[in-house]
Amino acid sequence: MSALEFRGVSKRFGSFFANRELSFRVEPGTIHGLIGENGAGKSTAMKALFGIHSIEEGTILIRGKPVRIKNPIQAMKLGIGMVHQHFMLAGPETVLDNIILGREPGFFGINREKALAELENISETYGLQFGKWLSPVDELSVGEQQRVEILKLLYQRSEILILDEPTAVLTPQEVSDLFQNLKRLKDEGKTIILISHKLKEVLAHTDAVTVLRRGECVGTRATSETTEDELAQMMVGRPVSFTYEGERKVFAKAEDARAVLRLDRLSISDAQEPLHKVALELRPAEILGIAGVQGNGQTTLLRFLSNPSRFRSADGEYRFAGANRMGSNPLALRRAGMALVPEDRLAEGLLLHQDLMENYLLGQHVDPRFVSRGMIDRSKVRPRVEAAIRDFDIRPPFVNIWASRLSGGNQQKLVIARALDSNPSVLLIAHPTRGVDVGAIERIHEAIMKERNSGKSILLFSSELDELIDLSDRMLVFFNGSVAAEFQRREFDPWAIGRVMGGGEK
Amino acid sequence: MKKENKPTGYASFRSFLRAVAGATLGLSAGLLICRLVGESPIKVLQVLYQSSFGSGYDFGMTLFYTAPLILTGLAVAIPLKGGLFNIGAEGQLTVGALAAAWAGVLGAGISSPALAVLFATFFAFLAGGLWGLLPGFLKARQGSHEVITTIMLNFIAAGVTAYFTLYTIKDPVSAQAETISIPETFHLKPFAVFNGAPMGWLIFFLILLAVGIHYVLWRSSWGYSLKALGESEVAAETYGISRGSSWMSSMFLAGGVAGLVGLVEVLGNSHRFKIGFSADYGFVGIAVALVARGNILGVLPSAFLFGILQKGSASLDLETDKITRDLSYLIQGLIILGVSAEGLWGWLWKLVRRKNA
Amino acid sequence: MDMEYSSCWRFGVARVVLILSGMFSVLGCGAVQASEIRVGLVLERSGKDDKSFNASAYQGLKRAEKELGLTTKTVEAPDNSAYETLQRAFAEKKFDLIIAVGFHQLEAVKNNAKRFPDQKFLLIDEDAKAPNVRSVMFEEHEGSYLVGALAALHSKSGKVGFIGGMDVPLIRRFEMGFEAGAKKINPKASVTANYLGVTGDAWNNPPKAKELALDQYNRGIEVIFVAAGNSGLGVFDAAAERSKLAIGVDSNQDWIKPGYILTSMMKRVDEAVFDSIRMFKEGKFETGLVRYGVKSKGVDYSLDEHNAKLVSESDKKQLEELRSQIIGGKIKVPDYYLVQKKK
Structure with missing residues (x-):
C-alpha cells in the first residue's frame, strides 16, 4: 500500500490548469523527489495535499484511503507535515515554544516539562541531536532553524514530511547533515517528499523521483535507474546542459586592468549584517563572485553598492566611474553606468500588480531615452519590452500582464533584461537563478557571460556555489562581515571554499 | 493562458463593473431595510431620483454636494497611490476654505473677477497643500504614521481656523461664528438653470482637474514613482525612488486639492468662511475614494453617487414617514460595504462559477 | 405592417410613460384639506433629541399640533447646506407656515423669503429682516x-x-x-x-x-x-x-x-413656537422682529419642586x-x- 497516492488530480485557476490529471504514488519509508521547473505545479500539488487548495477532480489517497483535505489542520491530523521554503517560526520565541505551538500539552496552561521530555525522546529516536531548546529561534543558524521545523513535524507525529527546496539556504556542510538526518528518518519509517530543482541532490538522496511539467505528470522513475540527463529532459522537454560550458573570452592583462569599481576599508556598523573593513576591486571584463553563507554581510554589501545613501554610518572609500560615491543614490549610480539585479526579486525587483511595461520602467522612469519634460513616453518603452520578451523568451509573451503572472524564471529574465537595457558598464547581480527553472538558468548564465565577454564588469552574488564556480573569474568569500579569502579561478574547489564559508582557513 | 492576455484597460473596466455591482448590491440591501421599516423601496428610489434630478435646483444642489466630494475623494486617492492613507482631508479643506475667505479680505482691491478667483484659488490650494505637506514631511522625516498625524491635524485645523474666524477676520455684525463676507468680485456665479443652487462652471473645472491629475499620474515620472512606491516601498527604494519627496509632494497636492473646497463653499456658496460648514466632506471623501477603488477618474462617478445620497438624505426625511436621516446614512454605509467587500465578491464569483461548471 | 408596428410601439411607450409618471407623481401629493393648517419645522443638525434648543422647538410644535389641531412635518438637516433645500421643499409643497430653528438658517430663510414672497416663515434666534418672516430673538x-x-x-x-x-x-x-x-x-x-x-x-x-x-x-x-x-x-x-x-x-x-x-x-423656544402658530391660526400672525425678554417671560429662571428648597x-x-x-x-x-x- 502506498503512503500517498494522487489519482487524476486536477486543479484549475480560471481556465489555467495548475495541475492536470496528476497521478503518482509515494511508497512508505522512502525519500521521494518531486521535481519540475517553477510553475510546473509542484507547489500546487503539495498545497492541495496540505489542504491549502481544494482540488476539482481526482482523488488523493493516504495509506490507501481516499481523503478530502479541506485545511492544513486536517492535513496535520492525517499525519502530513510541511517545511516551507520560508520557515514559519516566530523569531523571538524559544525553540521549545515554536515547536509546541498549536499542540501545547496541558489543558490549563502549558506543561513545558512534559513537552521537553517528549522532544528529547523524539530527538533520540531519530538521532536529531539538538540541545538549544530554550534559545530564541533568532539566535539559531539557518540549518538549525530548519532542524527545528523538522522536529516540529515529528512532534506533531507527521508520517509524511514534505520539504520544499530545503537546501536553497544551506552551506555544503549543512546540506550533507540534512541528508544524513533525512536518511535516519526514512530508516525509522517516515515518508519524505523532497521538492527540489537541484537534480544532483535528488539523484544522490532519493529512492524515486516524479517529474512534473506544465501541471502534468511526466513520469516517475526509480532513482537508481535514471540519469541527470534523462530527468532534465523530462523536466524541460528538451536536452539541456547544466554547467556553463560556453566561451570564456580571455582578455590580455585582465588582472592588472584599472578597477572600474573600488571599495577600500568599508565599514558599516548599523546594518543588520555589519561590514568590517571590506576592500574589493572590480575590473573590466570580469565576473567577481561573492560567496558566503547567508547573513555574513553580502546583503549589506550589495545594498551599499547599489544605494550608498541608505547607509549613514558607512565609513571608508567607494569609487565608481571615476568619482567618490559615498552617499550617492541609485539614480546617480545608474547614470554613471551601474545596473542592478536585486537579491529578492519579488520584494525589491518587481511591482507585482503592474504590467511588464511598468516593471520595465522601474529605475528607468527618469531615463532621458524615455522621458522628456517629466513625462514618460510609453510608446518608446513598449518596443524595448517587446524586444526583451523576444530576446529572453519571456513567457507568456505579453506586455500587459501583471508581473505576478510570470513564473520565477520569467520574472528573473525580465529583471535581468531591464538591467541590461541601459547598457551599463557595471552589473551587480544577486542570485540570478534562485527559484528559476532549469531551462531559464541556461539562458541567464549565457546572458551574464555574454556581458562579461563584451567587456562589462559583473559582481555576482549567489548562494549557489556551483553557479559561482561556473561563472566567476575570481571569488571573494565573506565571513562575519569581512572578506575571509580570495580565490582565483584556478583555485576553485567547493570543499575549500565551503570551509572558508563556515569560518575555517583557506 | 487566454486569460492572461487581457489588456490592462479590461481589468480596470472589470473593476468598474464590480464597483457598480457592489453599489447596486449595497443599495438593494438598503432598500430591503427600508422595506422592513415599512417604506416602499420604489418610493425610496423615486424620492432619490426626484431629489437629485427632479428639477434644475435639485440637480444643481446634487452637484453642489458632489463638488467637494470630488476634491476630497481626490485628496484621499492621490496619496493612496503612494501608499499613504490621508484621513486629513477634513482639516485640509477647512484650512483651504479659511484661506479662500482670507484671500477675499486681503484682495478687496482686486477689480478683475478672473484675477480675484485666481488669487483665492492660489491661497486655498497653498494653505490646504501646506496642511497636507506637514504629515507628509513628518512621515518622511520621522516615520510618524500619517493616519495619526492627519487625524491630529484635523483637530488642530478646526481650532486654528476657529481662532482666526472668531478673533481676526470675524464679521462684527454677525452673531454667528463666521468671517467677513468676501467682495462681489470673488463670487462664482451659479448657472441660472440651477435656479438658486450655488453651482456653476466650477463643476466643469473640477472634472477637468480630476482628468488632469489622472493624466499626470499616469504619464509623468513623478506619477510613476508614486505608483511604484505605493506598490512596493522596498522596490521603489531599491531603484532610487525617494520616499520622502514622493510622499511630501503627493500630500501637498492632495492637501491643495482638498483646500479647493474653499472655492465651492466660500466663493460659490456662502461667500464667507463659517465654522462647521463642511458636511464631513473630508471623511466622506475616504468613502468616495474607497468606492472608486483608488482610481482617480473613478472618483468622479463615486463622488456623484455620494452627492446624490447626501442630497437625498434630507429629501428622504422629508418625503417619507419612516426614513430618517440616520437610515439614509445606513444606506450609504451599505453601499460602501458592498463595493469594498472584496472577499464577498470573490465568494460570489466562485459560487456562480461552481453553478456553471 | 409598418404602421401597425409603429403604432403598437407608440402605445407601449405611452404606457410606460404613463406608469412612470404615475409612479413619480406619488411624491408631492398627500391629501390636503383646505381647512387644515400645515406647518413644517426645519431643525438644525443636532436634531430633535438635543435635550435643549431644537428639542424645545419640537415640543412647542407637538403641543400646537395637539391643542390647535394641525398637520405638521419635522425634518432634521443632515448638513448646513440643506436648510435652504428643506425650507424650499416645504414652500413648494405649499405648507402654510415654515419654522426654521437656529441662527444657522438665517441665510437660507432670507433667500427663500425672497423667492417665495407669499410664504410665511418663522425664524428662531436670528433676524431675517424680511416682510414675510417673523423673527424671534431671545434676550x-x-x-x-x-x-x-x-x-x-x-x-x-x-x-x-x-x-x-x-x-x-x-x-x-x-x-x-x-x-x-x-x-x-x-x-x-x-x-x-x-x-x-x-x-x-x-x-x-x-x-x-x-x-x-x-x-x-x-x-x-x-x-x-x-x-x-x-x-x-x-x-x-x-x-x-x-x-x-x-x-x-x-x-x-x-x-x-x-x-x-x-x-x-x-429660553422658551417652545413658547415662541407655540405662540406663533396660535397667532397664525387665529389670523394674527405678525411678521418682523419679536424680542422675547424677561417681560414676556420668553427668558426666565426656572422654579419647580426640584429647586424649591434652594430658592x-x-x-x-x-x-x-x-x-x-x-x-x-x-x-x-x-x-x-x-x-x-x-x-
Whole structure:
C-alpha cells in the first residue's frame, strides 16, 4: 500500500490548469523527489495535499484511503507535515515554544516539562541531536532553524514530511547533515517528499523521483535507474546542459586592468549584517563572485553598492566611474553606468500588480531615452519590452500582464533584461537563478557571460556555489562581515571554499 | 493562458463593473431595510431620483454636494497611490476654505473677477497643500504614521481656523461664528438653470482637474514613482525612488486639492468662511475614494453617487414617514460595504462559477 | 405592417410613460384639506433629541399640533447646506407656515423669503429682516442677568463661575449678562469664565466640562452657570460631586441633579413656537422682529419642586424686583451684541 497516492488530480485557476490529471504514488519509508521547473505545479500539488487548495477532480489517497483535505489542520491530523521554503517560526520565541505551538500539552496552561521530555525522546529516536531548546529561534543558524521545523513535524507525529527546496539556504556542510538526518528518518519509517530543482541532490538522496511539467505528470522513475540527463529532459522537454560550458573570452592583462569599481576599508556598523573593513576591486571584463553563507554581510554589501545613501554610518572609500560615491543614490549610480539585479526579486525587483511595461520602467522612469519634460513616453518603452520578451523568451509573451503572472524564471529574465537595457558598464547581480527553472538558468548564465565577454564588469552574488564556480573569474568569500579569502579561478574547489564559508582557513 | 492576455484597460473596466455591482448590491440591501421599516423601496428610489434630478435646483444642489466630494475623494486617492492613507482631508479643506475667505479680505482691491478667483484659488490650494505637506514631511522625516498625524491635524485645523474666524477676520455684525463676507468680485456665479443652487462652471473645472491629475499620474515620472512606491516601498527604494519627496509632494497636492473646497463653499456658496460648514466632506471623501477603488477618474462617478445620497438624505426625511436621516446614512454605509467587500465578491464569483461548471 | 408596428410601439411607450409618471407623481401629493393648517419645522443638525434648543422647538410644535389641531412635518438637516433645500421643499409643497430653528438658517430663510414672497416663515434666534418672516430673538442677557443675581445671592465669597460651550458671540452674551447680574447684588463679585473650545465638539464634551467645573470649584467658586449644550451635564456631575451649585440653560434642567442645580436660565423656544402658530391660526400672525425678554417671560429662571428648597422667598422677591426694573427700563442689562457693534 502506498503512503500517498494522487489519482487524476486536477486543479484549475480560471481556465489555467495548475495541475492536470496528476497521478503518482509515494511508497512508505522512502525519500521521494518531486521535481519540475517553477510553475510546473509542484507547489500546487503539495498545497492541495496540505489542504491549502481544494482540488476539482481526482482523488488523493493516504495509506490507501481516499481523503478530502479541506485545511492544513486536517492535513496535520492525517499525519502530513510541511517545511516551507520560508520557515514559519516566530523569531523571538524559544525553540521549545515554536515547536509546541498549536499542540501545547496541558489543558490549563502549558506543561513545558512534559513537552521537553517528549522532544528529547523524539530527538533520540531519530538521532536529531539538538540541545538549544530554550534559545530564541533568532539566535539559531539557518540549518538549525530548519532542524527545528523538522522536529516540529515529528512532534506533531507527521508520517509524511514534505520539504520544499530545503537546501536553497544551506552551506555544503549543512546540506550533507540534512541528508544524513533525512536518511535516519526514512530508516525509522517516515515518508519524505523532497521538492527540489537541484537534480544532483535528488539523484544522490532519493529512492524515486516524479517529474512534473506544465501541471502534468511526466513520469516517475526509480532513482537508481535514471540519469541527470534523462530527468532534465523530462523536466524541460528538451536536452539541456547544466554547467556553463560556453566561451570564456580571455582578455590580455585582465588582472592588472584599472578597477572600474573600488571599495577600500568599508565599514558599516548599523546594518543588520555589519561590514568590517571590506576592500574589493572590480575590473573590466570580469565576473567577481561573492560567496558566503547567508547573513555574513553580502546583503549589506550589495545594498551599499547599489544605494550608498541608505547607509549613514558607512565609513571608508567607494569609487565608481571615476568619482567618490559615498552617499550617492541609485539614480546617480545608474547614470554613471551601474545596473542592478536585486537579491529578492519579488520584494525589491518587481511591482507585482503592474504590467511588464511598468516593471520595465522601474529605475528607468527618469531615463532621458524615455522621458522628456517629466513625462514618460510609453510608446518608446513598449518596443524595448517587446524586444526583451523576444530576446529572453519571456513567457507568456505579453506586455500587459501583471508581473505576478510570470513564473520565477520569467520574472528573473525580465529583471535581468531591464538591467541590461541601459547598457551599463557595471552589473551587480544577486542570485540570478534562485527559484528559476532549469531551462531559464541556461539562458541567464549565457546572458551574464555574454556581458562579461563584451567587456562589462559583473559582481555576482549567489548562494549557489556551483553557479559561482561556473561563472566567476575570481571569488571573494565573506565571513562575519569581512572578506575571509580570495580565490582565483584556478583555485576553485567547493570543499575549500565551503570551509572558508563556515569560518575555517583557506 | 487566454486569460492572461487581457489588456490592462479590461481589468480596470472589470473593476468598474464590480464597483457598480457592489453599489447596486449595497443599495438593494438598503432598500430591503427600508422595506422592513415599512417604506416602499420604489418610493425610496423615486424620492432619490426626484431629489437629485427632479428639477434644475435639485440637480444643481446634487452637484453642489458632489463638488467637494470630488476634491476630497481626490485628496484621499492621490496619496493612496503612494501608499499613504490621508484621513486629513477634513482639516485640509477647512484650512483651504479659511484661506479662500482670507484671500477675499486681503484682495478687496482686486477689480478683475478672473484675477480675484485666481488669487483665492492660489491661497486655498497653498494653505490646504501646506496642511497636507506637514504629515507628509513628518512621515518622511520621522516615520510618524500619517493616519495619526492627519487625524491630529484635523483637530488642530478646526481650532486654528476657529481662532482666526472668531478673533481676526470675524464679521462684527454677525452673531454667528463666521468671517467677513468676501467682495462681489470673488463670487462664482451659479448657472441660472440651477435656479438658486450655488453651482456653476466650477463643476466643469473640477472634472477637468480630476482628468488632469489622472493624466499626470499616469504619464509623468513623478506619477510613476508614486505608483511604484505605493506598490512596493522596498522596490521603489531599491531603484532610487525617494520616499520622502514622493510622499511630501503627493500630500501637498492632495492637501491643495482638498483646500479647493474653499472655492465651492466660500466663493460659490456662502461667500464667507463659517465654522462647521463642511458636511464631513473630508471623511466622506475616504468613502468616495474607497468606492472608486483608488482610481482617480473613478472618483468622479463615486463622488456623484455620494452627492446624490447626501442630497437625498434630507429629501428622504422629508418625503417619507419612516426614513430618517440616520437610515439614509445606513444606506450609504451599505453601499460602501458592498463595493469594498472584496472577499464577498470573490465568494460570489466562485459560487456562480461552481453553478456553471 | 409598418404602421401597425409603429403604432403598437407608440402605445407601449405611452404606457410606460404613463406608469412612470404615475409612479413619480406619488411624491408631492398627500391629501390636503383646505381647512387644515400645515406647518413644517426645519431643525438644525443636532436634531430633535438635543435635550435643549431644537428639542424645545419640537415640543412647542407637538403641543400646537395637539391643542390647535394641525398637520405638521419635522425634518432634521443632515448638513448646513440643506436648510435652504428643506425650507424650499416645504414652500413648494405649499405648507402654510415654515419654522426654521437656529441662527444657522438665517441665510437660507432670507433667500427663500425672497423667492417665495407669499410664504410665511418663522425664524428662531436670528433676524431675517424680511416682510414675510417673523423673527424671534431671545434676550439671553436679561435672563442671564437674573440668574447671575441669584448666583451672587448664593455665593458668600462672591466668587461665581461661567462655563461656555463654543466661544461665539451668543455665548458671550450669556456671560456678559450673568456677570452684570452678579455684580448688581455683590459689587465685589468676581466671575471666572471658561470656554470649552472653538469647535462644534464644545457642545458635546461633558468630560471636559466636568474638568473645568471641578477646577473652578477647587478655586473656591460656589456657583457655576453653564451654557454649553450637552456638555452642561458634566458640570452638573461636578456640582453633585462637590456639593456645590450649578445653573442650567435653555430648558428647565433642574431635574437632572435635584438639589445641586440652583435654577435654569430658560429660553422658551417652545413658547415662541407655540405662540406663533396660535397667532397664525387665529389670523394674527405678525411678521418682523419679536424680542422675547424677561417681560414676556420668553427668558426666565426656572422654579419647580426640584429647586424649591434652594430658592428662598426673599431670593424670589429680589429677582422679581430686578425683573420689574429691567422691564421698567431702570436697569440696562449690557448686551454683548450691541457692545460688539459699537467697537
